[in-house]
Amino acid sequence: MPAGSARRREEGLDIAMNWLVLGGLLVCGLVAVLRRSVSASLLLSVGCAIWLPLNNEWNEGPVLLALEPGHGLTSMDLVAYSGLAVACSVCLTSGHRRLRVPLAALCCLTVAAGLACAYFLWSGPPVPTLVGGRPGAAAGNLG
Numbered sequence: 001m002p003a004g005s006a007r008r009r010e011e012g013l014d015i016a017m018n019w020l021v022l023g024g025l026l027v028c029g030l031v032a033v034l035r036r037s038v039s040a041s042l043l044l045s046v047g048c049a050i051w052l053p054l055n056n057e058w059n060e061g062p063v064l065l066a067l068e069p070g071h072g073l074t075s076m077d078l079v080a081y082s083g084l085a086v087a088c089s090v091c092l093t094s095g096h097r098r099l100r101v102p103l104a105a106l107c108c109l110t111v112a113a114g115l116a117c118a119y120f121l122w123s124g125p126p127v128p129t130l131v132g133g134r135p136g137a138a139a140g141n142l143g
Helices: 003-035 038-054 077-092 100-121
Strands: 063-068 071-074
Touching: 003 038, 003 077, 038 077, 038 100, 071 077, 077 100
Parallel strands: none
Antiparallel strands: 063 071
8 A cells, every 4th residue: 555545544534533522522512511411521521631632733723822832722722621611610510519619620630631641742843823914923934
């Protein structure tokens, strides 16, 4: 098999995995909100933790905030953080009075673990940033 087709197949599998996780996040978020389900909220936070390292390189979108070369906040990272907000809000308003804060803390810790995996395990090329509305201006590509 030619190297190009194997690479395309691998890229296709990566993209399919991203869309599968993204669909799972959407379903978990809807179930968590519509049914006020704590278990769906916990599953949503696990999915968000998986999403952070999984979306590196694929489906990232534009960089909104560059933290350092190779690391930054992208538009698709906001999917994980909005899922975290939904999971925490459902846990904090659940009927389990004694478990409200620990469940929300568990959601936050789970997503923090995913963020740590994305930050420390993935070392990609420096991310291009938008400065003055021009891609790459911060990286020295002014012309």
